[in-house]
Amino acid sequence: MDVKSNIFKCGKDLFSTKGFKKTNIKQIAEKANIGVGTFYNYYTSKEQLFIEIYTQENEKLKSRLIESIDLTQEPVKLIKLLLMENFKEIHANPILKEWYNQDFYKELEQYYRNENGKNIDAIRSLYVDLLKNWKSQGKIREDIDEELLPVFFDSLICIDTHKDEVGIQHFPQVINYLVEFIIQGLTNHHK
Template structure:
């Protein structure tokens, strides 16, 4: 990667994490990176473009830490609780990742993650699909039911890419309740 681009990314990451999207501007990013504002535009057409790049990298890093910290062989219902607790602790308190629900940039983020490219590049999404599928196979769930469960997983992903907390009051709690009771229903049906 070009040295100036790397400096811009590093500066943008620092400033977005410290100040959030709204309170960071291109001049601040360029100054922190030690480059002229005009040089910024040689690498990025807008603040949104660099933010998307920073967001993707931050999301990947936080999700990878989550994957490493959780015991994925544990009780599946407890895993759901851990997932949402981790989300509140590490995502809702992160000035970059909290922008998922910010109306000024959430559409860009949602559009990217719901696009074919976004889904293919989302290693956490793929990890969850594979992990859920393997867990259900281990529980001797019929392949057709696994397919239905994965379709519900896709539906949850769709909802997450099309609804924000600003549009639906109580969104995070409602999503957690939906997922918890869905998993309870699946696990109780297989016992």
């Protein structure tokens, strides 16, 4: 195993057991049998290492969700199922659960705001593709411009980045309802 892969693996082990806040670079270096200076040859900070680990875990989760769920279901039911499964998986994974950790999610959000974060978000592209498909099948209201469809999803991301203001204890329920309301509103043919 090369040094960078070893640092990644040891960091992932420590972050999974101790959490982001209680893990430091010295511990990662010791577990990887390297010096702290060697760590810095590969990563500029523990945040950079964690974000790389988090991103990999997040992509694995999104791929599993896409493969395991029947995407032909009725829109409201499908979106609620995707959200529920996503939430369950996040809370079962100590790395992904850091998204709800006030000490760290600001760092993650900053990362996801830049172009790299947007390009790798498989769940966003899944939702956008589903909405466009539904629009072409007549399941989405005619009066809603197709260019607006990704904006609805992006607005949820904006709310997600303010979860501390919403109240982190209420956030999962609030986002679940908002998604349901948006999908029902988009698919409601009564004006």
